[in-house]
Amino acid sequence: MDLWNGLSIVFNPLLPKAALLGLLALFVLLFALSLWRRARGAVLRLLAGLSLLAALSDPSMVQEKRTYQKDIAIILIDRSPSQSIGDRDAVTARAAATLNQALGKLDDIDIKVIDAGAGPDTAEKGTQLFDALRRGLADLPLARIAGIVVVSDGQIHDAPKALADLGIDAPIHLLLSDDPAKGDRRIELVEAPSFGLVGKPVEVKLRVDDLGGNPGAPATVHIKRDGVPLDPVPVVTGREATLSLDLEHGGQTVFEIETDDGPQELTRINNRAVISVNGVRDELKVLLISGEPYPGERSWRNLLKSDPSVSLIHFTILRPPNKQDATPINELALIAFPYDELFDVKLREFDLIIFDRFEHLGILPDEYFQHIADYVAGGGAVLESAGPTAVGQFSLYRTPLSPIFAAQPTGEIINQGFKPVLSDTGKRHPVTADLLSDPNAAPNWGRWFRQIAATNAAGEVLMNGAGEMPLLVLNRVGKGRVAQIFSDHLWLWSKGFEGGGPQAELVRRTAHWLMQEPDLEEEDLRAVAIDGKLEIERRSLSSQDNVSVTVTRPDDRTETVTLKDIGRGRATATLPAADQGLYRVNDGTRDAFAALGEVNSKEFSDPRASPLALQSLIDESGGGVTVLPDDGVPELRRVGKKGDRAGSNWLGFTRNEDYVVTGITQAPLLPAWAALALSIGLVLAAWRREGR
Numbered sequence: 001m002d003l004w005n006g007l008s009i010v011f012n013p014l015l016p017k018a019a020l021l022g023l024l025a026l027f028v029l030l031f032a033l034s035l036w037r038r039a040r041g042a043v044l045r046l047l048a049g050l051s052l053l054a055a056l057s058d059p060s061m062v063q064e065k066r067t068y069q070k071d072i073a074i075i076l077i078d079r080s081p082s083q084s085i086g087d088r089d090a091v092t093a094r095a096a097a098t099l100n101q102a103l104g105k106l107d108d109i110d111i112k113v114i115d116a117g118a119g120p121d122t123a124e125k126g127t128q129l130f131d132a133l134r135r136g137l138a139d140l141p142l143a144r145i146a147g148i149v150v151v152s153d154g155q156i157h158d159a160p161k162a163l164a165d166l167g168i169d170a171p172i173h174l175l176l177s178d179d180p181a182k183g184d185r186r187i188e189l190v191e192a193p194s195f196g197l198v199g200k201p202v203e204v205k206l207r208v209d210d211l212g213g214n215p216g217a218p219a220t221v222h223i224k225r226d227g228v229p230l231d232p233v234p235v236v237t238g239r240e241a242t243l244s245l246d247l248e249h250g251g252q253t254v255f256e257i258e259t260d261d262g263p264q265e266l267t268r269i270n271n272r273a274v275i276s277v278n279g280v281r282d283e284l285k286v287l288l289i290s291g292e293p294y295p296g297e298r299s300w301r302n303l304l305k306s307d308p309s310v311s312l313i314h315f316t317i318l319r320p321p322n323k324q325d326a327t328p329i330n331e332l333a334l335i336a337f338p339y340d341e342l343f344d345v346k347l348r349e350f351d352l353i354i355f356d357r358f359e360h361l362g363i364l365p366d367e368y369f370q371h372i373a374d375y376v377a378g379g380g381a382v383l384e385s386a387g388p389t390a391v392g393q394f395s396l397y398r399t400p401l402s403p404i405f406a407a408q409p410t411g412e413i414i415n416q417g418f419k420p421v422l423s424d425t426g427k428r429h430p431v432t433a434d435l436l437s438d439p440n441a442a443p444n445w446g447r448w449f450r451q452i453a454a455t456n457a458a459g460e461v462l463m464n465g466a467g468e469m470p471l472l473v474l475n476r477v478g479k480g481r482v483a484q485i486f487s488d489h490l491w492l493w494s495k496g497f498e499g500g501g502p503q504a505e506l507v508r509r510t511a512h513w514l515m516q517e518p519d520l521e522e523e524d525l526r527a528v529a530i531d532g533k534l535e536i537e538r539r540s541l542s543s544q545d546n547v548s549v550t551v552t553r554p555d556d557r558t559e560t561v562t563l564k565d566i567g568r569g570r571a572t573a574t575l576p577a578a579d580q581g582l583y584r585v586n587d588g589t590r591d592a593f594a595a596l597g598e599v600n601s602k603e604f605s606d607p608r609a610s611p612l613a614l615q616s617l618i619d620e621s622g623g624g625v626t627v628l629p630d631d632g633v634p635e636l637r638r639v640g641k642k643g644d645r646a647g648s649n650w651l652g653f654t655r656n657e658d659y660v661v662t663g664i665t666q667a668p669l670l671p672a673w674a675a676l677a678l679s680i681g682l683v684l685a686a687w688r689r690e691g692r
Contacts, residue, residue: 187207347380
């Protein structure tokens, strides 16, 4: 029984509790019987019994020696990315310093500062302050917590619903680092696909909101596809809009979507969003035209048919118009060459046209060759595998198709054994750079025995043959691409002659480069954000010594990074990427984007300062809210457990009066001899009273 300031009464009964209760019941029963019989001295007998019970209970007076402990005030500081908006960081730093100084003047309180909210997953999870607070409380006696001051913009995403979840009974105060009246404009992606079919549009649903403003205002959405601006799209704030975006090539296509500034703007980080859509081709349509049967024809066919994504149409010219014999037409097991359907009606349905040792021989009118040239300039692709006919009068180089070829035959045919070798450009070009484990080593593949001599005018020579003549030449024509192979002995590799060679890989890479596969771009810049790191890769056919790029982080901070040349036309760099959001990398010509975390950042979904997330905790704990810097840090007071804990321009910290017992003094409250004498005296008094 605690009486006052460590003074208490304790009992050390000499008999079991049940026995004492039995005696008490007996005394009460005798007292009731005495009253019923109207006997004198009943009260004295009851007092004598109670004094005997008191003696048997052995009461003692205990005085504790107590050392009172200091209470603990916690300053919880928000270090999340949204605190970098405007001067919130500076305001927060000044407020934390002022709080430390003011609390330090109170001699009965200790201070614990907890920094929280930063981390690599803020875009996905938002600001996590109370997880850090729980870890901090785990090392503290909860009974000594006098109060918690949260210095934040109020955008907290893990606040508990009730004070009991924290296990404390102390006020929670909030110092807002910005004015809640400020508004902001944001763009939110409602629906964003991760893949789509090349040549077909994908739909992106979004909404532009003016937070703190009225919906229905006009706004403009600006779009870039792989860094190239598209036509702006007008939208209305507060209403969902649908964008139709075209995928022009396979692989990754990056769309940067941005809205203009709103009437109020806290940050532009949430004014833009980036989505990466992986373009897949429904089916690669390839047209293969062989001029005449030869051993390599089947190799081309087998190679293309082995790819399940390729739909191959193959024609071989078995009976050219200049071939005359006595065989009746109706007995020929041949079909007429459908040049009108292929090169006029359905020409643009093909992703790639391959001419294998083709000579026109009057098969195609010149206007159809012009259609093919126009098809290439508009984004199509042509691969020409030259044979001996390339130097004759019916060569493709003597047709309207000639201007699309970067290299031209000289008219000489070289018939000698040679090993194809990579040129200096080929050692850096993605099509050929990985054909050898060591690009600088001599190739160990088999020889070819025929080379069509040619001179290169404007193309990129990736492989050389006999006499260092161009063997594989790539060229860009308008929006399309052209490849030339000046030999018809590629098939020797597939047959394993002298160990063979990487025929399948060479043809596959060449074909996919022609069809504008992004992974095979020779001039490219890429960025990937993963596992807290930003990985940058730049490809170029030119030297990459001391090449640097500019990295723009999600909070708009920029830094210059020097890349390391690792060979094969690649230069790379890796740097920490702790902040979630959009990273932009620029090398002066190209932009690359990397998104870390969610498409819509939870951290910046609503960057306005607001007490709403903590309001229920503040109300339940009796805390207060102060807006910085206008109101300044309020006065700090010590308050009792009951009563107000915050008021106009002041914040309270409860006095918990927690203590540690350092010693005990104990004295008997009723000595045995005194209890015996009292009992005997009361019994004698009762006997005397009864005898009257």
